[in-house]
Amino acid sequence: MARPLIADIDLDALRHNYRLARDQAPHSQAVAVIKADAYGHGAVPCARALEDLAPAFAVACLEEAETLREGGITAPIVLLEGVFEAAELERVEALGLWMAVHSEWQLQALLAYRPARPIPVWVKVDSGMHRLGFPPEQVERVWERLVAAPEHACDLHLMSHFATADALAPDYFQHQMTLLDALARRLDAPTCLANSPATLAWPASHGAWNRPGVMLYGSDPLEASNEASRRLAPVMTLRSAIIAVLEIAAGEPVGYGGRWRAPRPSRIGVVACGYGDGYDRHAVDGTPILVNGQRTALAGKVSMDMLTVDITDLADADIGSEVVLWGRADNGEVLSVDEVARHCDTISYTLLTGVLPRVPRRYHGAD
Known part of the structure; x- marks a missing residue:
């Protein structure tokens, strides 16, 4: 007899949570974040369960994207950290991936690469998380360089990450949001800003795309639950x-x-x-x-x-x-x-x- 320990994965609950994320922002599209093997739930089975609902998926690295493609997933896949070396751009193009660009070296590598078709790019802004992203004062120049290179990059979006969207105190979130909103308006740029807590609690952050992650798996990311987060179902x-x-x-x-x-x-x-x-x-x-x-x-x-x-x-x-x-x-x-x-x-x-x-x-x- 087999050892009794098992992780039961309820794919209907996963779909329920995705719909909940989507319903919080009816004017946005929701990219389903399935990095880290779908937060331990199994990336390919979860992507297959969501492929008729989610217009795109997001992962952390090329290897995770390759696993999805090998599993038959054809939808767009965003590399949230972009490439880790210039040589990966060939695989990005071959697999039809979208990619974040968060550093000068990534930008230079992309502009030096000659793709057969331009690569969709999300420009990452460090709005206060101080982890990845261009400083806000550099973003307009980065944007201009990409706009001037349509043979290299297309479908440009601004993206960033909130440090405190889960917290009750709104001050730092508002600081980041004010900066990003002003930048997006100056560039007339579509955005992808909202993570799980922002999707659930901060409608002002909802952009062209949102990035629900842990909420898809039934975990409440908020310090204090709200009406929406209480409807999440464990996966x-x-x-x-x-x-x-x-x-x-x-x-x-x-x-x-x-x-x-x-x-x-x-x-x-x-x-x-x-x-x-x-x-x-x-x-x-x-x-x-x-x-x-x-x-x-x-x-x-x-x-x-x-x-x-x-x-x-x-x-x-x-x-x-x-x-x-x-x-x-x-x-x-x-x-x-x-x-x-x-x-x-x-x-x-x-x-x-x-x-x-x-x-x-x-x-x-x-x-």
Whole structure:
């Protein structure tokens, strides 16, 4: 019998979340961000599930784009970081990709390359994230050079990234937005600015294109949920089962270092899931877990292949009982990956992308 740990991927939920992103900005197009293997969900199956809805996809690098093309995806694909060396431009052209240009060397490489057809280009502006992008004072000159080279570049857009669109305090977002809006007006440029939180919460940022990412997978990216983000549906359910049950006396320790000690005579369920599968070792005692659709909690440090839960108050819990580490249980109860992430002092992105290859993905829906 196979190990019971599996990542169930609900492709109908993925489509629901994409439609939600699209509906927040009815005058924009939504490029579906499926970098990092669709945030751990499987890039090709997710792209196939969305290909009749999404007019374009976005990835981080050429290798991710090649995987999609090899999987039969024909829609436009945006390279969000552009190329990493000039030699990649040949593959960009061959695969029919769109690309970000964020640095002078990328611009020079593109203008030195002779494509058979011009390459669609999104010019990245550093509006305050201070990661990638041209300084705002250089953008107009960059734009002029690209406009003057129509045999090299076409379909120019401005893009940027918000540092605080998820936050309650609007000041820094407004600073970035004011700068970008003025720049776009001077250039009469279409924009792609809104990430997941901006798509959900900041209509002023909605441009010709938006870039929903983590929200597609059911994670709420906002510090404080709003009406739209509360309608997101979990796409991944990380599911396992209890493989052993122990009866221990009050005061007995559980797990490495004896971090958790039984406050009373207790029943402990051993679950087939550990940090060797991608479940975060930093999870604290009390991290929520669903057993048979009922909330209980982690008891003791996470091991490589197993973790332990307190099932003292769950009379029906036994060997073989369903365990949901995050996602939707069979009875419909949902444990948000965002809630689990808070107990691990991390974010949902880390948990979702961290589910390792030895955990099988099982796909449902979107037939």
